[in-house]
Amino acid sequence: MEDKNPGFAPQHPPNSPDYPPNYGDNKPNNQNNQSEKPQNSTADAATISIVGLVLAFLLPPIGLILSIIALKRSQGANEAKGIATAGVVIGGIFSLFFLGSVIAFAEIVTKGSSWLDELNTSLSTTTTTTKDTSTLAGVQAMVADKDYFSWEFPRLNCAMTDEEYAADRTKWLNNWLDCLNNSWGTTANQDLAKIGPPALVVVATSQDIVNSQCSRNNNTDASADVTGSFCRADDTIFMYSSIMDKRSPQENLFTLFHEYAHHLQLLQGVNIDSNIFIGFLYSDYPNQRISEDEALELSKTRSELNAECAALAMFKLSGQVDTAGGEAVVRNFAKPISDHPDSARYGSASVRQRISDSVMNSSRLTMQTCNTWKWSDSELRV
Numbered sequence: 001m002e003d004k005n006p007g008f009a010p011q012h013p014p015n016s017p018d019y020p021p022n023y024g025d026n027k028p029n030n031q032n033n034q035s036e037k038p039q040n041s042t043a044d045a046a047t048i049s050i051v052g053l054v055l056a057f058l059l060p061p062i063g064l065i066l067s068i069i070a071l072k073r074s075q076g077a078n079e080a081k082g083i084a085t086a087g088v089v090i091g092g093i094f095s096l097f098f099l100g101s102v103i104a105f106a107e108i109v110t111k112g113s114s115w116l117d118e119l120n121t122s123l124s125t126t127t128t129t130t131k132d133t134s135t136l137a138g139v140q141a142m143v144a145d146k147d148y149f150s151w152e153f154p155r156l157n158c159a160m161t162d163e164e165y166a167a168d169r170t171k172w173l174n175n176w177l178d179c180l181n182n183s184w185g186t187t188a189n190q191d192l193a194k195i196g197p198p199a200l201v202v203v204a205t206s207q208d209i210v211n212s213q214c215s216r217n218n219n220t221d222a223s224a225d226v227t228g229s230f231c232r233a234d235d236t237i238f239m240y241s242s243i244m245d246k247r248s249p250q251e252n253l254f255t256l257f258h259e260y261a262h263h264l265q266l267l268q269g270v271n272i273d274s275n276i277f278i279g280f281l282y283s284d285y286p287n288q289r290i291s292e293d294e295a296l297e298l299s300k301t302r303s304e305l306n307a308e309c310a311a312l313a314m315f316k317l318s319g320q321v322d323t324a325g326g327e328a329v330v331r332n333f334a335k336p337i338s339d340h341p342d343s344a345r346y347g348s349a350s351v352r353q354r355i356s357d358s359v360m361n362s363s364r365l366t367m368q369t370c371n372t373w374k375w376s377d378s379e380l381r382v
């Protein structure tokens, strides 16, 4: 104190008997302390060992440390030594439990915070996308972010032979449909197992189509492809008998896969949301770089190219690629679809080649490979 505050020094003359106040008593005390050390140490050890033992239960690490100190000081004093030893053992065991709990707690906190980080990231991503709904690109990005595009294509281990096709092609197609429902229901997204009912194959006569919900709704909710069509209102796949007659089993299987892709789109409302988002966009922000009709037409193109891409991916995983009919399907994929009134929706040769390359060269196929909502308008129109 005095060294740090020299101002006090003049108040205590060096010769004053009280200055420095403790010197006189300290010397004898120090000597006493030295002579009393063994006794004091033993008494301390007894006290510390008892406190250490109690704390071994309540605050194990501190109890352990105190018990170790007590053990060191308790030379010769058996009682203190015994208690200290007990404190060390109990404190040690309890400390291990204590340490384990701390680690477990830290892990929970860490995992919890990383989960929170993920939640925050996904929320901020959503917010960023939502902010962008004044542009067509922002609306497309919202569709492109759907879970649908993270689904992994399942392997379709359900080989059905050409002979079975020849015997009963309706049964053959229905078997493939069961295979699709089972494979997608267990391997893709848990939502798939919950959402039903599965699409139905109807090898259609013209009367079947007339009776469908889509026909009654003036066909506004149907996606008509060359050999088949998908009716969203009925969640129904139609296969056209007269066109199937002219095609190989594998070509017809490819069409089934294409229509099934529309069913998968329906499970997540991909096309419905795309159309709704575009509708809201043009009602709130009419001044876009292309007209609403053009935007809707491009959305249909994205939907058909996604279905074509998904169909090729399913075909690759169906075990049919190596059949004679299967090789032709893969080889002919890059040719543009010419016999369809809306053939532009199915892509040019270069667009189809790009899809074929990415599907056939991918070792792991997810719907992201077929995420045509990430493509620019010009990429769709090449």
Ligand SMILES: [Zn+2]
Pocket (backbone or CB within 6 Å): 223, 224, 225, 258, 259, 262, 304, 307
């Ligand atoms: Zn289609």
